[in-house]
Amino acid sequence: MDSSIKVAVIGAGTMGSGIAQVAAQAGHNVVLFDTRLEAVDKALAGLRMTLDKLVEKGKLTAGQADRIHGRITPASDLMDLAGSGLVIEAIIEDLGIKQRLFSELEGIVATDAILATNTSSLSVTAIAGGLKHPERMVGLHFFNPAPLLPLVEVVPGLATDEALAPRMMALMQAWGKTPVVCKDTPGFIVNRVARPFYGEAIRIYEEGIADMPTIDAAMKSAGFKMGPFELMDLIGNDINFTVTKTVWEAFFYDQRYKPSFTQQRQVESGRLGRKSGRGYYSYDANGAVIAPSSRTSAGSLAEDPAGTRGKTAGSLRASGDPAEVSQMIVERILAMLINEAADAVFWQVASATDIDLAMTKGVNYPKGLLAWAGEKGAGHWLGVLERLQAIYGEDRYRPSPQLRRMARM
Template identity: 50%
Template structure:
């Protein structure tokens, strides 16, 4: 647990009105979490009837949870009764918190926040569920920007424990603290981070996908073999099968956004391999074909690994070892977040365990492998592949608070 995630408040905060702008999957899921936590919740959506439809779906969902014994029937009825709708932003009541969960378009979000800032109380927390846009940019020119923060929930919100609590350049400490306390009262684990491209999870995870794609394109091993190697290291899914599940187009869009927002840093450059998949319409499970081909039950039909190759590659030279090469990049990226002051080491590890389902946090993993080993591996890769992608973070040579000493162990496998 992170320092922030383990903080205990003396009392449970009294529920207040929560509004959710956007009645899609994410907005509806957030509304469900808030209603089950005891808040009166108001949904609003630009499409006529969408908010009411979402409320009806949520009440059905709560009923099914009760039927399965997941929650009590009284709890389901009470939570459903706390859900309501507003016609538009002008008719929203005064709220303790408003969470925006609409399309990832900066200008659309800025219009929403300007309207909210003009009508809500000055101490109402205004939060965006954006996964890729700058909270600083969203708040620019809007009244009382100290109350504007990011609350990045993970899909599906009722099940995923992590919430990234994002501070923009002008977000107030009180707003961030209050949001963390509220999120914790909802049974979630908040981690704090600065408003930087990809926040924690979507930035640190880029090498998990990118290294696998590069190794397949280079002919080091086939996709199934690389996926098997990473599963053997404890990851629930290999990177290539995971991008098929996410959608190659969705994964590429997130990666491209991070790359563009970091001035085309070579660390995040999208691969030609994935760009070609998207160009061919091979988007993964949803199209029946991505890295793998899928049958009618969504089972991959061409995903048998070469187990002998897995044994040969893991523990060998870093260039051809899917585990060592991927972990070196993940550790490097995680440490870079810490050394830039964007999040603590403990919050980075918590975020990657809970938000990306990693078996261990990358910094914890780096301690076990040895930061000196990671640095040597990256220097070796940088010689083979010049251009800046594999440049070691200066954090590998620094004594950072909360990072700790390395032990010099080799990676698992």
């Protein structure tokens, strides 16, 4: 598929505006449509500012910036998308609304036009379910911010033509992206494998083993750019909670993905994170952290001077000594992440190489989890999980058959 193909992007919000920029930078003419025309205007004004900054930094010439901007045409009617060869949908995450949009589109675009969805958590197969020609539908899951993060998960649905995923892989490479192909399963790769980064951190906090800044500091000492609570505040606690709930429900309520009351209460109280000025931390008008939000830090080690709760989880031998607590936090969260990555391999969601690529290129993990597992040996991580499972007696900590297999190798 060459750059003469016209690309349509539907939804001019956070993701659609970024995807339109990526396609225009790759040389495509782009039509940008949104039910709210002001969203398209805002996206084009935002793109102008972004491109001007790139010119200031010397990354683009003024002429290149003008040409990129000039390739994006606003559309006020779905009919304006008629000549597009590829349509990428980035509208509200609602199955019924997406299905209706694609049904309508089928009557507008040519029969050989490719239909792609940027859904994060819905099934591509379900979105294509109402189409007359579901074989031309595929998932193209970009990450936020789309112009900066290289990863794109290419997700064929059950009815997708077999030739389509390789075509999209090639196109995404031509757009300068790092595509990985993955099965149409809940959360695809990243939103599935990353769940314990948040879920296990909250669990450690809820058990009173450590407070949020301690957990964040521990994970940063392991090489993560942000701690789990800092990152949840950045993503938005409402969005993170919705993804957690959606993945848990989509896995038929598997205990491993169970959401937490801590997360739910944050959302209920409107503490959505940076965007509302308060989440797990409080922020001043400039976005600087003032302090952990009051109450959310209840249950810290400070209220458990003997460190007995730390000891219980000890299991992983935490003594209350800060260095040991930090190590225990990292081991517990990493063990859960590695187990999740191994399980995704076991269920053939994607190859081990692509899973490691996805976590480093989509969410900036310092290392691929499966490569990381190899440093101490899979047997080490299996041991951590077996101890957790023995202590808690919960299915949540069941080791993946793939981790056992890796430990035997």
